[in-house]
Amino acid sequence: MRAADPDALVADHPARAEIDALRRLILAADPAIEEGVKWNAPSYRCGEWFATFHLRAKPGVQIILHRGAKVRPDGVAGIDDPKGLLQWLDPNRASVRFTTLVDIEAHAGAFQAILRQWLARL
Template sequence: MPLNNDVTRFLDELHHPLRQEIEALRLIILQANALLEENIKWNGPNYSIGPEDRVTMRIQPPKQIQLVFHRGAKVKEQPKGRLIQDASGLLVWRENDRAIASFKHMEAVKAGEQALAAIVRNWIAATV
């Protein structure tokens, strides 16, 4: 899936200090699942399948990048257990259907690339 030009322009205007990390994360997410579409939502890059938001990149405050894994904006009944397994430890769980992965520098992005791609694939499979 190609990068969305509107998202690129949005990021160009921000002059974010972690822009390289943002770009690497964009590619990892989009390459993990060909059905994902990139757009802007909640003041950052967002990834959805059709109208269903699944991963949102939180880029403010600019000290770290967070990927929020969710099932959309509307509250849904919680599953009994976590939606996916994460042996890598990248995810911090907020609810059984909401987790966050945080990245403060490029080394963390590179170290977590394989695990993150698997998390994205598994998240989409579990939530679509």
């Protein structure tokens, strides 16, 4: 089965501009990051899948940071998050929510720093 196109998945989404801005930020965080579709949403991998949009989240746009489909016993620890962007869902998953383009722009550097730290723990 051929994977869906991430652009097609978000084409009619009411937060398309915010999603596209976040997609660009994620891909720019590391040249090894690849975009694909997992769980019927734009998802990102660098060897392992590590981030997936939650397209039905409201308000705003939510990204789930994870460590692939399998739970790992060690969890993710030591992520520096001075802006308080992460909401921990369990030891292996956290979410980040943005409500506007201004919010995304204001936290772009902090979000990319979190992504780089997350990748180092895959």
